[in-house]
Amino acid sequence: MQQGKISIQNLDLHFGKHHILKNVNIEIPENQLTVILGPSGCGKTTLMKTLNRLVELEETVKINGKIFLDNEDILNTDKDVTEIRKKMGLLSQRPAPLPMSIFNNIAYGLRINGISGRRKLAPLVEKYLRQVNLWDEVKDRLKDPATRLSIGQQQRLCLARGLAVNPEIILADEPTSALDPLSASIVEKQFAELKKDYTLVMVTHVLRQARRIADYVVFMYLGEVIEQGPVKEFFENPKMEKTREYLKGAFN
Amino acid sequence: MALKLRKFKDQFSSLWIKISLFFVVLLPVVITLSLLYKSMFVLETNGLKELLFSSVWRPLAGQFGFWPFIISSLWVTILGLLITTPICMFSAIFLTQYSSSRLLRFMQPVIDILAGIPSVIYGVWGILIIVPMVGRYLAPLFGIESTGFSILAGGLVLSVMLIPFILNVLIEVFKTVPVELSEASLSLGATKWQTIKFVVVRKSFAGIISAFGLGLSRAFGETIAVLMVVGNVVGLPKSIFDPGYPLPALIANNYGEMLSIPMYDSALMFAALILLVVVMFFNFLSRLAIIRLEKKA
Amino acid sequence: MWRKIEEKVFYYLMIISTVSLGLLLVLIVATIVYRGLPYLSWEMISQTPKGGYYFGREGGILNAIIGSLYLSSGAVIIALVISLPVSLAMNIHLKRRKKLVNGLRFILDLLWGIPSIVYGAFGFTLMIYLGIKASLLAGIITVAFFILPIMIRSMDEVMKNVPLSLIESAFALGSTRSEVAFKVMVRQTFPGIITAVLLAFGRGIGDVAAVLFTTGYTDNIPTSLMQQTATLPLAVFFQLGSPIPEVQNRAYAAALILTIIILVVSISTRYFGKRFRKTLIK
Ligand SMILES: Nc1ncnc2c1ncn2[C@@H]1O[C@H](COP(=O)(O)OP(=O)(O)O)[C@@H](O)[C@H]1O
Ligand SMILES: [Mg+2]
Numbered sequence: 001m002q003q004g005k006i007s008i009q010n011l012d013l014h015f016g017k018h019h020i021l022k023n024v025n026i027e028i029p030e031n032q033l034t035v036i037l038g039p040s041g042c043g044k045t046t047l048m049k050t051l052n053r054l055v056e057l058e059e060t061v062k063i064n065g066k067i068f069l070d071n072e073d074i075l076n077t078d079k080d081v082t083e084i085r086k087k088m089g090l091l092s093q094r095p096a097p098l099p100m101s102i103f104n105n106i107a108y109g110l111r112i113n114g115i116s117g118r119r120k121l122a123p124l125v126e127k128y129l130r131q132v133n134l135w136d137e138v139k140d141r142l143k144d145p146a147t148r149l150s151i152g153q154q155q156r157l158c159l160a161r162g163l164a165v166n167p168e169i170i171l172a173d174e175p176t177s178a179l180d181p182l183s184a185s186i187v188e189k190q191f192a193e194l195k196k197d198y199t200l201v202m203v204t205h206v207l208r209q210a211r212r213i214a215d216y217v218v219f220m221y222l223g224e225v226i227e228q229g230p231v232k233e234f235f236e237n238p239k240m241e242k243t244r245e246y247l248k249g250a251f252n
Numbered sequence: 253m254a255l256k257l258r259k260f261k262d263q264f265s266s267l268w269i270k271i272s273l274f275f276v277v278l279l280p281v282v283i284t285l286s287l288l289y290k291s292m293f294v295l296e297t298n299g300l301k302e303l304l305f306s307s308v309w310r311p312l313a314g315q316f317g318f319w320p321f322i323i324s325s326l327w328v329t330i331l332g333l334l335i336t337t338p339i340c341m342f343s344a345i346f347l348t349q350y351s352s353s354r355l356l357r358f359m360q361p362v363i364d365i366l367a368g369i370p371s372v373i374y375g376v377w378g379i380l381i382i383v384p385m386v387g388r389y390l391a392p393l394f395g396i397e398s399t400g401f402s403i404l405a406g407g408l409v410l411s412v413m414l415i416p417f418i419l420n421v422l423i424e425v426f427k428t429v430p431v432e433l434s435e436a437s438l439s440l441g442a443t444k445w446q447t448i449k450f451v452v453v454r455k456s457f458a459g460i461i462s463a464f465g466l467g468l469s470r471a472f473g474e475t476i477a478v479l480m481v482v483g484n485v486v487g488l489p490k491s492i493f494d495p496g497y498p499l500p501a502l503i504a505n506n507y508g509e510m511l512s513i514p515m516y517d518s519a520l521m522f523a524a525l526i527l528l529v530v531v532m533f534f535n536f537l538s539r540l541a542i543i544r545l546e547k548k549a
Numbered sequence: 550m551w552r553k554i555e556e557k558v559f560y561y562l563m564i565i566s567t568v569s570l571g572l573l574l575v576l577i578v579a580t581i582v583y584r585g586l587p588y589l590s591w592e593m594i595s596q597t598p599k600g601g602y603y604f605g606r607e608g609g610i611l612n613a614i615i616g617s618l619y620l621s622s623g624a625v626i627i628a629l630v631i632s633l634p635v636s637l638a639m640n641i642h643l644k645r646r647k648k649l650v651n652g653l654r655f656i657l658d659l660l661w662g663i664p665s666i667v668y669g670a671f672g673f674t675l676m677i678y679l680g681i682k683a684s685l686l687a688g689i690i691t692v693a694f695f696i697l698p699i700m701i702r703s704m705d706e707v708m709k710n711v712p713l714s715l716i717e718s719a720f721a722l723g724s725t726r727s728e729v730a731f732k733v734m735v736r737q738t739f740p741g742i743i744t745a746v747l748l749a750f751g752r753g754i755g756d757v758a759a760v761l762f763t764t765g766y767t768d769n770i771p772t773s774l775m776q777q778t779a780t781l782p783l784a785v786f787f788q789l790g791s792p793i794p795e796v797q798n799r800a801y802a803a804a805l806i807l808t809i810i811i812l813v814v815s816i817s818t819r820y821f822g823k824r825f826r827k828t829l830i831k
Contacts, residue, residue: 054435059352086441096432099455108450109440158436165440258725265727269634269642276635276653276701279694280660283671290674342566350563359567361819362574368815369577369808370755372782376789376804377577380584412573445556466662473664475758476786500666500758507673507762524670528663535662539655
């Protein structure tokens with residue numbers, strides 16, 4: 001019954017009395033980039049945080065439904081939640097570098113997962129910084145606090161930090177919206193490359209961006225999934241009236 | 253006519269405001285200068301070094317060595333801070349990171365009421381509970397005989413008084429840590445506790461130090477509660493079960509004789525000046541650090 | 550595995566700490582009630598000390614109760630005269646001069662941190678300089694100094710939340726600054742001002758160190774500002790120092806009375822604080 005890497009089935013989510021996600025069903029294909037579109041407030045961020053179960057930090061949250069990752073229900077399981085979270089790297093809207101040095105930002109996740117000692121850590125830190133094309137920019141100041149980097153560099157650092165714990169999936173919540181155009185295009189290009197090895201889920205409200213890099217598109221409105229499909233079909237031949245309105249820019 | 257009256261009112265209130273502002277800005281200066289002026293007498297005759305580091309306390313002979321009092325003050329203050337630190341840290345972390353917001357709302361008045369209880373009540377409570385506890389149970393545990401009126405009793409009472417004070421600051425500090433940071437750490441597979449240890453506490457480090465800096469200056473100046481349980485015996489305490497005699501207690505206990513012994517009043521005002529300088533110093537640094545923190549957040 | 554154990558251990562330590570806060574409050578209040586209640590009588594709160602009171606004979610501590618109320622009320626009134634204009638100025642006249650206002654806040658926070666015994670010593674110096682004897686007046690002035698920063702900063706905290714737009718629209722209607730201050734700001738933050746006053750009143754009534762030098766002590770209820778006065782905390786402190794058990798017991802009763810007054814003040818402070826949050830336009 002599961003077709004995608006991640007299969008969201010009949011997902012309902014409430015914050016207190018507010019019904020935020022309404023019977024959401026999504027199939028997220030493996031090793032592709034899925035873009036989630038929708039006007040602000042429609043529940044995109046909430047959906048992302050439900051995937052890696054960060055949403056459980058909210059006191060009033062109530063969740064019903066199933067989320068399968070490789071045929072395993074990750075919502076209703078006794079499995080350690082940290083194991084689930086580790087499989088999904090998260091990139092937030094504003095980069096959130098940890099309050100430590102550039103080196104330790106990458107090493108943090110490695111240490112958490114049991115790799116220690118500078119000799120083992122250093123080559124790994126270099127590897128992941130190279131992967132996001134940040135190594136040459138920071139190799140001489142690895143001991144500087146990460147907050148000294150520019151916003152664009154910080155976002156790439158956060159991406160590298162996420163990659164370092166070997167996730168299978170990367171969740172990105174409007175990862176380029178706080179960045180300058182140049183950094184945004186660098187991050188975007190990296191996403192296109194990462195598709196080879198990872199399943200990517202990205203929230204955006206920039207239609208052009210979605211069109212450029214998406215393989216699969218999900219459109220949400222007021223907590224409901226209105227339409228989903230391969231990118232070409234979605235943009236060229238939308239089936240729902242709401243989607244057509246949205247693509248015309250009616251909600252912005 | 254009505255307009256004139258309005259204008260007059262406005263001018264009058266402006267004047268009133270200017271005077272009040274002037275008063276407030278001048279107050280710390282006047283306090284410091286007047287204490288300094290009063291201390292000049294004993295400073296000139298005994299010298300600063302002698303006053304601070306001599307242990308000879310003979311008011312009738314005009315010898316005022318504050319060292320034993322300074323040491324007592326330090327002992328009591330440090331002990332109070334040490335005892336209070338884990339309680340404050342654990343509670344603040346629990347209330348901001350683990351518990352429901354309902355529990356935090358429930359605890360807030362508890363903390364406020366603890367903060368509002370007068371020193372003298374803490375003192376009475378100390379005499380009834382802490383002093384016997386130290387004298388009858390804690391001291392014998394170490395094979396020491398003690399009346400209970402001791403540095404340790406002072407430290408314990410102080411630690412209780414410091415809890416609401418420091419806790420309130422800590423809660424504010426932990427609240428300023430952005431959720432995104434915790435989320436970033438959690439999504440890397442860290443447990444909640446690891447996230448708190450390595451990210452939340454680290455991010456709040458300056459704020460935590462400031463909270464305890466404010467607590468320290470509060471503890472250093474606390475008078476009546478400590479005075480009631482600390483024993484008030486002049487001399488260098490050898491252990492925490494010995495009685496001590498902190499600076500504020502010295503001032504409070506001797507105001508009666510202050511004017512009948514020459515130079516005594518000057519010496520006591522010097523003690524008040526030491527308190528003022530130490531307290532202002534730590535307050536200054538802590539407040540500065542907190543302002544920096546708020547700016548960044 | 551070790552990770553889990555560590556987390557569990559600390560989790561329970563945190564719960565114990567938090568619960569102990571509540572227990573501590575209960576323990577303190579219970580101790581005071583348990584020791585004070587048996588000796589609390591109508592006589593205690595309705596009479597001044599009679600001859601031989603300090604040897605365990607009749608009388609009460611009405612002098613100290615009234616003295617404390619006089620002292621703290623007087624101090625609050627004086628402090629209000631200075632603190633109200635300062636906090637109004639910080640949030641109306643100087644609202645746009647951020648640096649200056651923050652500088653003032655910094656000074657006030659430092660003043661707040663000065664121990665009351667230092668205020669006491671300062672008040673004593675001032676008293677001698679002005680040639681006033683230990684009296685209700687000297688005490689009132691000293692306590693007023695001591696609660697001044699508390700009052701200003703508490704009022705400031707509520708006033709700074711009043712939106713600039715509200716103030717500006719009042720100016721736009723042609724109000725003078727003093728009209729904006731009293732008709733808009735004071736009205737808008739009135740419960741907050743009451744809260745600040747109650748907070749300061751509580752501090753004033755509970756403090757010993759500031760009044761030790763300045764109020765003297767007497768068995769009579771003062772009838773003028775120049776007379777000496779007893780205060781409740783001092784009554785607790787002095788009677789506790791007595792070797793006679795009856796007198797000590799009365800100290801506990803006095804402590805209970807003081808605790809009750811403080812609890813009432815604390816709870817009404819909260820009550821007004823809460824009401825305030827509801828009425829404030831944000
Ligand atoms: N912690 C929360 N408590 C209550 N409501 C929330 C919470 N977080 C988000 N919401 C509500 O959920 C809805 C969806 O929010 P969000 O997922 O952030 O939307 P999007 O990311 O699409 O802009 C919004 O209406 C928002 O107000
Ligand atoms: Mg969002």
